[in-house]
Amino acid sequence: MACQQSGFQPPTLELRVEALGETDNLNEDIRLALTVAIEDSFPVIPKPSGSDWLSVQHEDGQTVQQFQRTPKTRPTTRCHVISIQPIGDFSSPRSPDLDIVCEFSRLFFPGCATELLPSVEFDNKIKKRIDPFSNQPQYLVAGIIAHLKKLQRKRHNRQELFSIGVTMSDIYPRPDWNFVYGSASIDDGIGIYSFARLDPLFPYSLSNSAQRPCTEPERVLILKRAVSTYVHEVMHLFGLEHCIYYSCLMNGCNCESEMDRQLLYLCPICLKKMYLSFGKERFRIKEMYQGLLELCRKVEFQEEVHWYENRLRLLNFNT
Numbered sequence: 329m330a331c332q333q334s335g336f337q338p339p340t341l342e343l344r345v346e347a348l349g350e351t352d353n354l355n356e357d358i359r360l361a362l363t364v365a366i367e368d369s370f371p372v373i374p375k376p377s378g379s380d381w382l383s384v385q386h387e388d389g390q391t392v393q394q395f396q397r398t399p400k401t402r403p404t405t406r407c408h409v410i411s412i413q414p415i416g417d418f419s420s421p422r423s424p425d426l427d428i429v430c431e432f433s434r435l436f437f438p439g440c441a442t443e444l445l446p447s448v449e450f451d452n453k454i455k456k457r458i459d460p461f462s463n464q465p466q467y468l469v470a471g472i473i474a475h476l477k478k479l480q481r482k483r484h485n486r487q488e489l490f491s492i493g494v495t496m497s498d499i500y501p502r503p504d505w506n507f508v509y510g511s512a513s514i515d516d517g518i519g520i521y522s523f524a525r526l527d528p529l530f531p532y533s534l535s536n537s538a539q540r541p542c543t544e545p546e547r548v549l550i551l552k553r554a555v556s557t558y559v560h561e562v563m564h565l566f567g568l569e570h571c572i573y574y575s576c577l578m579n580g581c582n583c584e585s586e587m588d589r590q591l592l593y594l595c596p597i598c599l600k601k602m603y604l605s606f607g608k609e610r611f612r613i614k615e616m617y618q619g620l621l622e623l624c625r626k627v628e629f630q631e632e633v634h635w636y637e638n639r640l641r642l643l644n645f646n647t
């Protein structure tokens with residue numbers, strides 16, 4: 329039913345090839361990563377169903393050429409720091425490990441220094457309300473972004489490219505919206521992302537406490553959703569729009585179950601955009617894939633371990 333609203337059709341091979349553009353003049357490793365065994369490693373985006381993002385949102389897609397024409401932020405030697413600013417309480421045993429989020433950030437954004445700042449409290453001036461559906465406090469996005477801007481001015485770090493606020497509290501963008509996972513002021517390079525709803529126990533109640541330690545599968549699930557939200561949103565700050573070509577970290581998503589279907593990798597089209605933005609000196613695909621494989625092993629993201637092992641083998645990058 330919802331499918332008829334957007335009428336989205338998965339793109340044909342011809343459209344995918346056109347969106348990727350020329351690869352002949354690229355460095356050997358990235359050229360291989362964008363052209364070898366694509367059908368084996370990158371499933372085409374499926375036809376959406378139910379309340380999937382593409383059932384209800386119209387997306388034109390962004391080809392590599394369109395991306396190249398868009399004004400965007402690129403890291404430079406002078407300006408390359410991504411600051412992660414935790415806001416509010418992260419002491420719950422159910423909070424994702426922010427050091428691991430930083431480790432993924434360093435691999436996905438090579439040449440950028442990701443720094444985890446000491447936690448700050450919510451400023452009293454930030455507007456909040458109690459969400460009638462979850463019965464949890466929610467903070468207004470605009471107030472948090474203004475607060476992040478103030479903190480950024482105080483730090484006065486000229487090397488800072490982006491300031492990314494992360495919080496375990498629920499957030500909302502406008503009075504008529506019930507919640508949002510994240511929001512950004514692209515011109516300011518400031519984003520705020522909430523991990524509140526990534527916990528399968530959300531919304532917490534007395535019988536279902538935010539203080540209950542995670543089971544191992546819960547820890548992996550919450551961490552993976554947090555990494556996925558963070559990397560996806562920071563890629564938006566680098567100018568990448570939603571991907572409509574393959575199953576990809578840059579697919580739009582409406583709910584956690586849709587988020588869980590997308591593994592932590594970029595399709596060839598999104599990968600080429602990042603490569604062109606970061607440049608061949610920073611963006612070394614072989615090292616990136618090897619680093620991601622090791623980190624996924626460490627945090628037990630099993631599906632990603634299989635994907636990166638398989639991809640490295642197909643590319644003959646194991647040496």
Ligand SMILES: [Zn+2]
Pocket residue numbers: 560561564570579580581
């Ligand atoms: Zn998005």
Ligand SMILES: [Zn+2]
Pocket residue numbers: 571572573574575576577578579594595596597598599
């Ligand atoms: Zn993509």
